Every structure is written in C-alpha cells, then in structure tokens.
Amino acid sequence: MAKMLDVTNLGISFGGLRAVNGCDLKIEKGELYGLIGPNGAGKTTLFNLLTGVYRPDQGQILLDGRDITGKSTIEINKAGVARTFQNIRLFKQLSVLDNVKAGLHNHHKYSMLAGIFRTPAFRRTEREMDEQAMELLKVFDLDREAEHLAANLPYGKQRKLEIARALATQPKLLLLDEPAAGMNPNETKELMETIHFVRDHFDMTILLIEHDMKLVSGICEELTVLNFGEVLCQGKTADVLSDPQVIKAYLGE
C-alpha cells in the first residue's frame, strides 16, 4: 500500500541559502507525525513546499501515490492537503460559520447566476453547506459562536476554527503549523485531545510542527527532526527524543 505522504530528496534554495536539503519523509495513513527542530531549521519552509507555496528545485512529493510535486496551492488542496498557519490566518471579517463554508468552497458548487437569482439549486446547496459546516463546528465546540465574527473569537477558539476550516476542504492529510503556539498549558492539553479526536473521528493523517515537547511526546507517534534544512533524525518519538544528536541540536554541547 502506498504511503499517505512520500517525500523523497526534497530541496529548495533561496539565493545562496539552502533552506531545505535532501529531505525524506514517509507518513503512513492515519499516523500522527511530528516535525521538530530548532528555529530556522526549515520546518515551515517544508510545509510551504508540501502545500505548493514554494516550488521545490529538487525531489518528489507523492500524496497517496499521486505526484503533486510543483503543483499550485489550489491543486494541492484539491488533491487533499489542508493546512493551518503558524500565525493564525482566518477570514476575520467573516462569521465563524462563513469561515468554514469558505473551506467547503470546492465541494458545493452553483453558478454565479444561481447565486444572484436565488434559484432552488442555490437554496439547496447553501442548506447543505450550512448543515455540514455546523456539524464541523459542533465537533470543535464552536457551534454557539457560529454567527460571531471570526476576529472576535478568543485565541484558542481561533486555532480550533482554523483546523475546522482546513478539515472542511476534506483533506487526506492535515498539516498543523505550531498549533499550540501562544497557548497556556490548559489550552494545550485541550488541543492535544482535539488533535487526537480529529485523527480518530475523521480518520485523518496529521503532520504537525511543534515546539512544545510535552505536546510532541504526548501525541506524536513518529518524529522527524530537522536541523539546518536537513533531516537530523527520524523514527519513533521516544527513540528520537533520547537521541544524543537531537539533544545536542536543541540544548547544545
């Protein structure tokens, strides 16, 4: 069986800087996979390569056996990769519900004229979208805030909404970029449960970047450590975290 994500020898340079170099990454379906490394190690760049924000200058990305190397962000999203961002990027002036409905954009369609003339197709589709979006919001305990502006949500809920929006695009692989950044220990604990729940409930494969070691060791099954754009260490979480090379990269000699 093909791996959900199969990255071989991926690399990109910005001018003279080799941001990611010869990266290999293999993730099984349904796995919770962690990507860690010191600041500037190239973690977010790797995410941007996987989602088509940057085009790799070497290597190959296979999603569920399908080559998505060099495709555009939109094509890659349609192929089944959704992501959240390190600095939250919501549609702030839209309601919470509309944020999720924007995520459903490519799964429920009607023409522009149908929208203007409020045809039965428009009504039916909008109702389906509402129902589906509310279901997702319920999962994240956001259904009571459905009509609020996204900008007015508290920080932890904004993070959740971003995950809900990503899931609305019905991905096969979910990329979370530092989901616990800026959260207090309680929120982090709740987030860990949410991530677990998403994996089980949606049968999702999840790749996440995180600095919070408690979260990483708590939920990730396997880890890859990046350092200076290269894979430093890869394997089961417990093994990786006790690897002397990893400790050295994080704590110094």
Added chain:
Amino acid sequence: MKSWNKNFKSNCITYGIVIAAFLAVSALESTGNLSSLLKGLLVPLCVYVILAVSLNLVVGISGELSLGHAGFMCVGAFASAFFSKAALGAIPNDGLRFFLAILIGAAFAAVFGVLIGIPVLRLRGDYLAIVTLAFGEIIKNVINTFYIGMDSKGFHFSMKDQFSMGMEPTGTMLLSGPQGITGIPKNSTFFIGILLVLVTLFIVLNLIDSRDGRAIKAIRDNRIAAESVGINITKYKLMAFTVSAALAGVAGALYSHNLATLQASKFNFNTSILALVFVVLGGIGNIRGSVIAAVVLTALPELLRSLSDYRMLIYSIVLIAMMLFNWAPRALEWRERYLGRFFKKSVKEGK
C-alpha cells in the same frame, strides 16, 4: 442556520428605502411640489447611486482600491449612446432601444473590466490604485480621439478629424472626438433610474451573500489562507472587478441618455474620486451606506445653491460629520445602542 435568510431581511430594508424614496418623490411630483432644480437631479442621483454601489463591490467587498471607476462608466456611456444614435432609425421603439443600449453599455464595460482586470489585478494596494487611475484616464483620452460617422455606405472611422473619414456629405456624425456624441435620445427617466438602482442592488447584495461573494471576501480578508482552502484568487478578483465594471457601464448608459451632449472629458479623475468618496463615507463594504451617501452628497451641493458662499463650507462639514458617524468608535457605539434596530449589523459582535 440559513444565514442567507437573515441578510434577506436587511436587504429588504435597503430595497424598501429606495422604493420609499421613489414613492415620496412621485407624490411630490404629482402634487407639483417638486422644484425644477430637484427634478433635474433625479436621474443623476440614480446614476451616482449605481456608481457608488458598484464601486463598493471592488473597494469594500473585494478590498482593492480602484481609482479608475469613471473609465468604465465612460465606456458604458459611449457604447450605449453610440448604439442609440446608430439605431435611432432601425429601432423606433424607445423602450426597446434604450433597454438594448443599457445591455450594450454594460457588456462593453464588462469587456473592458476583463481586459483591464487581467493585468491590473496582478498588482496590489497602492500599485493597483495607481494603475487603475491610469487606465481610467487612458479610456477617456482614447475616446476623445475617435471620429465615427455613418452614411449610406456604412460606418466611417478616423482618429484624425472629421474630414479625413471620406464620408458622404449627407452622412451623420456619430462620435466626433472631443465634441463627443450629440443628439442622444433623452430616454432616461427617474422611474427607469430607480429600476436600475434596484437591479444593481439586487445583483450586488445577492452576489455578496453567495458562495462567490464569500470567496471574494475570503480573499480580501486573507489571500494566503483563501488559496490554502482551494479558492482561485484570480477568478474571484476578476469576477468582482468585472461585475463592478458592468454596473458602472449601466450607470454610464443612464447618464448618457439623460444628456443632449456627451463628452469624454466629464469622466475624469474627479468623477472616480467622487464615487470613492461616496463609498468611503457611506462605509466601506456597506452597500446601504453607499446608497445614502451618494444621494446626500449629490443632492446637497445643489440644494445649498441658495446659500452661495457657505455652500462648500456646509458641504465639507457634512463630509466630516458623515465620516465621524460611520467610523468613530463612540459614534458606532451610540448607533448600536439607539439606532440598533435600523443599523443592525448582519453579524453579531461577541457578547
């Protein structure tokens, strides 16, 4: 649930305001209480309302600053007036001819919207504003150089002057450069103007509150995130820009059929800025606000004519007052509390 039902109510209020205004003016007119000054203002009011609402689609909903909106109005005005004059003999029915003229004005403006939108929408922010400004001026100046005439052999065209076209002496000039188009049939009425305002509102309000509108607003709020959920940025930016241009074309058609003489020089930078002033003072992204601002700010300078010297003073004070009313946090709070029923936002703020 059914979020579009909620907005439906708010939209009905907007339509209601327009219809109520129409009825009030009609009542005044039938009782003979309408001054000739005000009568002459009725069609321009509709023109500027349509212009402001269409510009709000680009500035408020799509979040891009466009400074060349008068250019699209210019295209619509000339295309429709040209058609009306050329088809004056062929289609004797005023209503049908004007209807076709409006469609042609909108279509031409939409085509220009696409043609200009494709290169321009690759830019953002200040750069986009400057380039739209340039295109608006280019359209105006290009039309200024056209000479088109019609005789028994068909159309004649020149970019030099009237005499180098080789037209028969019996032929008629349709478009004569800076002199523009003369003798346009005066088809615009207040009733048609109000109908077009309602059609414009219907299109814009329903578009905003649909899947496409959501995509357009999502791009405005966060381009990168919109792309990450699979929304095609170029397609939706272009959609907003084109619909907006087409509606500006409608405004142009209404405008040109209210004048005996149509000159391109009218569609200058000032007109674009005027439309932008309506949008900003009415509240960016607030369609009803655009309608009200366009009416107040078009009518006011005319109604204040009797005050001569103080006219512009009062006009500027009103501008400042409107800005405060729409943007100052205290004023917003006050509005929320006392006028909440009338100005309720479609999305509730956090409790």
